[in-house]
Amino acid sequence: MFKNKLFVGLFCVVLLLSLCVSTVSAATTVNLTTTPANVYGKSAKDIMPGSVSPSTLTPNLPILSINLPVTPFVQTAQPWCNDLMKTANLSIGGYGCALTDATMVTYFYGNTATNPRVFNIAQGNYACPLDWWQIPNCGGYGYISSIDTIVASPTADQVISICRNALQAGEPVIVGYQKHPTSEHYLLVKAVYNYGTQLSDFYCIDPLDGSTYSLSSVVGSLAFTKAVCYYKK
Secondary structure, eight states: OHHHHHHHHHHHHHHHHHHHHHHHHHHHOOOTTSOOTTOTTOOGGGSOTTSSOGGGOOOSSOOEEEEOOOOOOOTTSTTTTTOEETBTTEEHHHHOHHHHHHHHHHHHTTOTTOOHHHHHHHHGGGTBTTOGGGGGGTTTTTTEEEEEEEEESOOHHHHHHHHHHHHHTTOOEEEEEEEETTEEEEEEEEEEEETSOSGGGEEEEOTTTOOEEEHHHHHTTOOEEEEEEEEEO
């Protein structure tokens, strides 16, 4: 009899332990086939391995569809392409990409009487090399208030951030890149689609022909040299 009671007692203890282990196991098991509702915006390292593939992550940002109605100007067009810019005395057609971009910003901000010739004359001795800080006092006077952002040698991530924020505020962005080892070229970023987290989400006017291209297709892997945007007066 005593042995039977001992056996029954041991059996009950084993059963109880088994139930406890099962309960704990059930409580700590994670369903790795279900994507958590708050996974968006997290990096892969913040997510339990196996819970979601990094390729399915989307940024914690709104989807954007902004296309500022910027009127394009072409630096190589008549009648201004042969006009010389002070003080370097270089032509707008050959070297006036930055000046032409600044003209587009001024026109977009309300000065519909300007063009690269008018802007060049108003910019005076600050036209070439273009003095970014003098634009509100010269070519952009009365329409451009001041510099919002200016960054020299920005990284691609900095350009993306600057462009996304500026376009959401209604400001086009002048972006320079190292087109050749000894020369820069400047574009005017005017549109962003998708999440605005990669260069291919942004679109720019190239002042060489006035056409619009994706920023990634023009710059590719070349280094950025400048990013500038202005406040409207």
